[in-house]
Amino acid sequence: MRRLMSLFGRPLAQLGRRKLQTLPVAAERQLHGRSVDSIEPRPLCMQSKCGEKQPPQTLRWGIAPVNLMTEDFATALSVLPAHRHSITSCMDAYRSQATAFANKHRVPKIYTSFEDLARCPDVDAVYISPLNAMHCELCHLMLNHDKHVLCEQPLGMTEQQVVELVGKARARGLFLMEGIWPRCIPAYHILRHEIMRCKLGRIFAVECTLGWQLPTASPKAAEYAGVAKDLAPYGIQLALWVYREVPQQLRVSGKLNRDGIDVAADIDLIFKGNRRARLVLSAEQDLQNTATIRGTKGSAIMNSLWCPTELTFENRDFQFELPVAERSTHFNNRIALCYEAEEIRSCILAGLTESSLFNHDESRLMVHLTSQIKEMLEEDDQDARFQQKQAVG
Amino acid sequence: MRRLMSLFGRPLAQLGRRKLQTLPVAAERQLHGRSVDSIEPRPLCMQSKCGEKQPPQTLRWGIAPVNLMTEDFATALSVLPAHRHSITSCMDAYRSQATAFANKHRVPKIYTSFEDLARCPDVDAVYISPLNAMHCELCHLMLNHDKHVLCEQPLGMTEQQVVELVGKARARGLFLMEGIWPRCIPAYHILRHEIMRCKLGRIFAVECTLGWQLPTASPKAAEYAGVAKDLAPYGIQLALWVYREVPQQLRVSGKLNRDGIDVAADIDLIFKGNRRARLVLSAEQDLQNTATIRGTKGSAIMNSLWCPTELTFENRDFQFELPVAERSTHFNNRIALCYEAEEIRSCILAGLTESSLFNHDESRLMVHLTSQIKEMLEEDDQDARFQQKQAVG
Known part of the structure; x- marks a missing residue:
């Protein structure tokens, strides 16, 4: 035992200005x-509301790189109103793969390098989901180019890597979240x-x-x-x-x-x-x-x-019916990534660098x-x- | 049976101007x-010969992408004289991986996209060794940019793919070889x-x-x-x-x-x-x-x-001592890729589009x-x- x-008395004391005890506040x-x-929870805007005073702000996503997880993410976004989320660019080292993804999900821009995607001016936030050991490097790259980041877990392989990433996101005023998406779905709330x-x-x-x-x-x-x-x-x-x-x-x-x-x-x-x-x-x-x-x-x-x-x-029993998309997801129930996407859009619009649902x-x-x-x-x-x-x- | x-009477008849029966000629x-x-066979020039009349022409290699097989290729080149072969650039989608390879093998240029490597003016020939299904696409990319190509087997997943690749290499006067490297080694000769x-x-x-x-x-x-x-x-x-x-x-x-x-x-x-x-x-x-x-x-x-x-x-028994490099190869006996590299250099210098050792x-x-x-x-x-x-x- x-x-x-x-x-980890020392690490705990250094967990940033916001103490860990403040997590759930x-x-x-x-x-x-x-x-x-x-609270049923952060209801999804499944259809466009008429009479919204402000024109809805669209979160423009970049995909780095395309793979089965990214396919699911795109499928999840497809159940949300197009004026709230759009995929504006996607990346794969092989042009044919990037093109196939772009054709399937109607993505206007394709790139064959992470760096070119990072430089794309039409991207607000990047969804990162390659090999675990490469997450940290890609997060840095995207933050360096002023992109908000949603990164599949783990954010880094070591605590030091996570500390540095979080420091960079905060210093640059950019949103960064590790993709612990259960926290965003109805049942958890x-x-x-x-x-x-x-x-x-x-x-x-x-x-x-x-x-x-x-x-x-x-x-x-x-x-x-x-x-x-x-x-x-x-x-x-x-x-x-x-x-x-x-x-x-x-x-x-x-x-x-x-x-x-x-x-x-x-x-x-x-x-x-x-x-x-x-x-x-x-x-x-x-x-x-x-x-x-x-x-x-x-x-x-x-x-x-x-x-x-x-x-x-x-x-008491609660049943949660998940949204239904035109195509099915590769991994079980990943259609519910739509809740995570909505959470991220809300945070970014509010100028936050982290989500209270799973914070730095x-x-x-x-x-x-x-x-x-x-x-x-x-x-x-x-x-x-x-x-x-x-x-x- | x-x-x-x-x-395949029809396909055989169409195997190009050079009939299959001419293979071993x-x-x-x-x-x-x-x-x-x-003939002991195409002797490797392990050391620089003094008094060569023509200054030796260096074949400048590009690596697409870096991986364990490429490591072995670089190790194999290291036993050959530097004035005959040099790796001038390498590619990996992750800059850190490309940098690590470049540092290890003293490669001056790194790229993070295949296309940028293809455009590099300091590359004569590209060594391709990623996932099988992507070989054909990368071969086309490199040929399109006037690079000679050595591609690990298979060249394509279908006969049609191979026919098109070969057609392109010949039309552009570029060397193309499928990496059946046993054909280049002493024992086979x-x-x-x-x-x-x-x-x-x-x-x-x-x-x-x-x-x-x-x-x-x-x-x-x-x-x-x-x-x-x-x-x-x-x-x-x-x-x-x-x-x-x-x-x-x-x-x-x-x-x-x-x-x-x-x-x-x-x-x-x-x-x-x-x-x-x-x-x-x-x-x-x-x-x-x-x-x-x-x-x-x-x-x-x-x-x-x-x-x-x-x-x-x-x-009669023949023993073949393989060259010894500073580092060992990841895969068994892959140091003998040096014989393949020498064969390719010879062919390219002779203006050939294919090797007689394993032809199109x-x-x-x-x-x-x-x-x-x-x-x-x-x-x-x-x-x-x-x-x-x-x-x-």
């Missing part, structure tokens, strides 16, 4: 005292609201399972980041959404494959007052992608960690926690090997 | 009547020479095994081309090198995985007079990467299909054969499924 408060201000119906109204009593447990058999029998470092970096963030962000504080301790056990990649892990995050979150993760077997939140008055179950369409309280401090905490978990899994493995060796010797 | 002569002219020692001197008598069998367990348990089409496209070319090119004619028939059996990818195959190429080549290929298990050539007077064994360092005749007609025949094999494996699988269904029904 690792005591986090002592371990914005959301709390937003939700407190309003009924569920009134309802969950938070019900928790704040004490419908579950005092919460003492969050339980998440998430796993699937990777197509690769023995993933290597170049191809797979491991469950700590790849799957844990889904559970961690839920735990932080529920408890609204920094965990005090971590308890981790798991399994590394022969190439040293963590392919299974049981992770306990322990919060103040012995309240817990347990994540059961696997890259070797299919597990249910579900979450249960237990409190003294009852429990809630989400049918998916990242985009629940059903949220079940003991005395949380990005920093996230990379801190996942790095700690990875490190503990590796230490654990070394201990086990040492003990095995001792036993044999 | 498929009778090739009838099946150039090599024959080159080798005939010379002793083994005199000795083998051909000994065969031509009838040291093995009448050859009637070529036997190749090649296989390894892919890290992916069940490869998908997006990730893996299948053994027909990925492994068969190594055996086919050897068979063509030995028999010097178009096979008359194909006999194929194999196994498709649940995603329809060919993961194992036994392939017989049947040449005139019932002379045969058998390829045993697998993407599921490790097989020896060896070849045996059997003739009426004896047999020869190569200890590797693509870069033998030992060639054993019944009465062979590229066309190769894609024809591998496509036929893939198709036959798929038909075979459908028949098996149909019969299984009949048996059950």
Whole structure:
């Protein structure tokens, strides 16, 4: 077990002017005292409203680069009014790929280098989703060219990288968000609201399972980041959404494959007052992608960690019908990226550099926690090997 | 079994002004009547010769894009005299990757788009080695910008693609070669020479095994081309090198995985007079990467299909010591790419558009054969499924 408060006392104190304890304030201000119906949440403007006084401001997106995730993002934008979001340019190193994407999603400009896209004057915000290790470099490039950025998680591979990125975005007055999109969808808002109204009593447990058999029998470092970096963030962000504080301790056990990649892990995050979150993760077997939140008055179950369409309280069921686009998404329920896009547009129009739904401090905490978990899994493995060796010797 | 002569009578007749039967002529002219020692083969100029009358012409390479294969190519060039080959520019979509490569291999110019590299005036020839499906597009791009091209196999995914590429290279007077580099290395030259001197008598069998367990348990089409496209070319090119004619028939059996990818195959190429080549290929298990050539007077064994360092005749053994570079290559024996680079420089200096060691007609025949094999494996699988269904029904 690792005591986090002592371990990262220093990093915590340096988490910027806004302390981590202030994470949920914005959301709390937003939700407190309003009924569920009134917050149902940041309603999507699915159709153009007549009689808007101000002409609607269109957020002009650049896509860097085109791939299956980007396809889903474009599909998600297609359910939103065209005067609110448009994709004005897309990039792929191969012109044929960029052209195919542009034809499919009616994108007027194509580029074959990230740098040319970064220089495009018709782009306000860039959606970044390539290989994890390249996120940070692309974020810097886009920020350097005064573009707002939505970047798939992780923002960086190290805490230092995230700190530098966040510093740059703030200094340049640009919006930057790590793509933890569950935070933007309806079920998460309802969950938070019900928790704040004490419908579950005092919460003492969050339980998440998430796993699937990777197509690769023995993933290597170049191809797979491991469950700590790849799957844990889904559970961690839920735990932080529920408890609204920094965990005090971590308890981790798991399994590394022969190439040293963590392919299974049981992770306990322990919060103040012995309240817990347990994540059961696997890259070797299919597990249910579900979450249960237990409190003294009852429990809630989400049918998916990242985009629940059903949220079940003991005395109430919520169903969330997702928007329907002309084409389906490649990944499950990614049509709900439309909620994230709307959140980002609102923030940018309001002149914000971060979203209160998943802010810069949380990005920093996230990379801190996942790095700690990875490190503990590796230490654990070394201990086990040492003990095995001792036993044999 | 498929009778090739009838099946691709039309394509064969259209294989360009130079008939396929002329394939080995150039090599024959080159080798005939010379002793083994005199041809030992296209000797590498490992050190600068003093007193050369003409100042040596340097072939200036562009790298598109940087990756592990390109690393090996750069390492192979490092054993050749700098006044004969230099890498003047390299490309990667991520500037950090291009910069790292440039620093490591002392490359003066970096680019982040293929198109910018194509426009670079300091590049004579481009080495192309990205994803198979993108080879053809990149070859066109580079030829369009008057660059000579060395492209890893396959040149194209279809015969039509290869025909168009070859047509463009010839029309523009540019050199184009598919990277079948075994053809350039010493052991292959000795083998051909000994065969031509009838040291093995009448050859009637070529036997190749090649296989390894892919890290992916069940490869998908997006990730893996299948053994027909990925492994068969190594055996086919050897068979063509030995028999010097178009096979008359194909006999194929194999196994498709649940995603329809060919993961194992036994392939017989049947040449005139019932002379045969058998390829045993697998993407599921490790097989020896060896070849045996059997003739009426004896047999020869190569200890590797693509870069033998030992060639054993019944009465004679040849050892081939490969050049040694400061760093090792990522893939086995790829230091011998230096022989291919030298061949290309010679051809370009001589104003040729193709190499006699693996010419355009062979590229066309190769894609024809591998496509036929893939198709036959798929038909075979459908028949098996149909019969299984009949048996059950």
